[in-house]
Amino acid sequence: MNRREALSRVSLMLGGTLSAPTLLAFDRWNQTAPQNRINGASMLTEEQREIMARVTELIIPKTDTPGAVDAGVPDFIEIMLRDCYAKPAQDVFLAGLSDLAGNRFLTGSADQQTTLLKQVEAQAIANAKAGSVSFWQLIKELTVWGYFTSEAGVKASFDYQPNPGKFEAIKIKPGQKDFMYGNQV
């Protein structure tokens, strides 16, 4: 179902019809939805890219639902580093990857990798101070943000409701998936 159909249904539920300009506008949106892309050369080496991908997958692994790599999180992080962070944060990120490379992160077993990341997390928490950012904070936040806003992540994780149509207090069952409305971004 594309946007035009979805909205037409909503308007029927509302007991009305949408005007021709509104429907035309929906068509135009369908044609102009931006596509994720990476322009130009990566700032990361092949090894760094591999380490980054592995770390994101350890943060959000593939289970009965897609993991970080399935959801395109590594590409998203590169875009974010390039466009949303200044050099100091980029340098912190690259240094964090180099530290993991120095610890032969990629050649370790899954358990060893998890143990190493737990140390990285513990150090980041112990050394956290206002006004500075650690490699762990960066990669953790970007992985969570990238995964839970990706199409695969949203659809697998939540009861996605882009057009709720109402607001009401409700009761939920233990373990029930959360709703997502798409207004967080």
Next chain:
Amino acid sequence: MNLNINAQKAQTFDAIVVGSGMTGGWAAKELTEKGLNVLVLERGYEIKHVEDYKTAMLDPWEFEHRGKITTVAAEEHYASMFFSAKEGSQLNFTNDKEHPYIQKRPFNWIRGYHTGGKSLIWGKHTYRWNREDFMANAKEGLGIDWPIRYEDLVPWYTYVEKFVGISGQAEGLAVLPDSTFLPPMAMTAPEAHFKKSVAQKLNRPITMGRVAHLTKPQPWHTAVGRASCQFRNRCTRGCPFGAYFSSLAATLPAARSTNRLTIIHNAIVQEIILDDHAQKAKGVRVIDQNTMEVRDFYAKVLFLNAGTIGSTSILMNSKSARFPNGLGNDSDQLGRNLMDHHLAVGARADIPGFEDDHYFGARPGSLYIPRFRNWGKDKRDYLRGFGYQGGAARADWSRGGTEPGFGADFKKKMTQPGPWKMSLTGFGEVLPDPNNRFYLSPDKTDKWGLPQVVFDADFSANDRAMRKDIMNDGAEMLEAAGFKNVVPYDNPAAHMGLGIHEMGTARMGKDPKTSVLNKYNQVHTCKNVFVTDGSAMASASNVNPSLTYMALTARAASYAVAQLKAKSL
């Protein structure tokens, strides 16, 4: 010769409205509906209702940066990047780099230079001011007395409320007079508990926020193409349903349907053209922001609705032999008594329990706690008061960014609703102070050769004293409800302007020696110029001001048309 006369005729209207936002839309609607041919001049680019809300229907994954702020956008939106530079809505906020201003003292000047102005991006909380708001200056000997009282505005409040559509609950409180309401939005379970606890233990009433959203559209709303709120809460991207009030969705379509409306975009008003001898405005001189072409437009009456700073800047820049310091500025009041609401102060808490409670939908509104300080018998060591907006919600997946842990269990946990949290944000009244002001730079200009605005204003000792109460009273109420980890907060990075409720700088008053506008928003000394946006305000109240601007505009438009018919303008 004939050619010139024809050209002048083609550019002559009954009325010119400068600005297409919250009040410009109302001026256009009222003046066209009363039979005038109206030209609306909008300085910014055109945004077409619905079809130009290009991000409104996008899913999160369709944004390249998933809504985060890029370094380029942050640089372009230096007034306050926190929401104005966000990927989904930055086109609806002004690029400060292209439209620079000067901060002698820090000021967050957040603008919307496009069709609809800030009505496209406003917070939509909509409240009547109360009787005391219009009398406090006189009682306390501060600033000057308002030339009108609450009673003067009541019929106009009622009139605009019906057309706007305001959801809310009637409470019968003198401190927060009721409007004509559509059904209120629902409270979450902890909010209902909070309301009950605070009423019982502290005797403070709490109501659902009164917001300009159609919860039950009436025939006059659907007649201009508006529909019900869909509870998407993506409002700042523009609402394709026209569910919240904006000039784009409501007043401009109403004006257009009269066939007496002309809108010209990209038209920056440089100055008012004055007939010095008659002490009347003849029209306005306009620069096309793209072609730099200069054109003149003429009319019998002018309405300035360019936003507080915009309207006053135009008056300041309109100099003549009669008005060497700016049009209507015999009193030297232009630019003075700049006010806002101070905010980014309050308290937050964790809410234990309520695990099986949740909500369906994204609510574009919050609770409202009306002023209780310096009200009735309560007396504090500062003047005026504050209200709160706030609410209780469950933490969502984004808590995972800072919550320790990773792996399969962490991933699963983030797909379930997090703990409940509540936050209260105060909105405090700022007092009129002639030294809080803006002026036009004597040497710095923008790319159109117009002088840049210089801000020289800050919060006062009165504001700082009030902020202590905002924190403590907020914490007290959260504790009264049994909430835990209560944290009062006061953000030191918030400057004047962040409330985006700029008021004052061309105030109304009885005496031309101390005010710029009379009780009908007419320039005292240039009667066919009306200014009906925030610049007219003589004090700031502590509630959101847009409804009062709208009521003043409808009232002034009615008066202007009557005066035109009586040939008194």
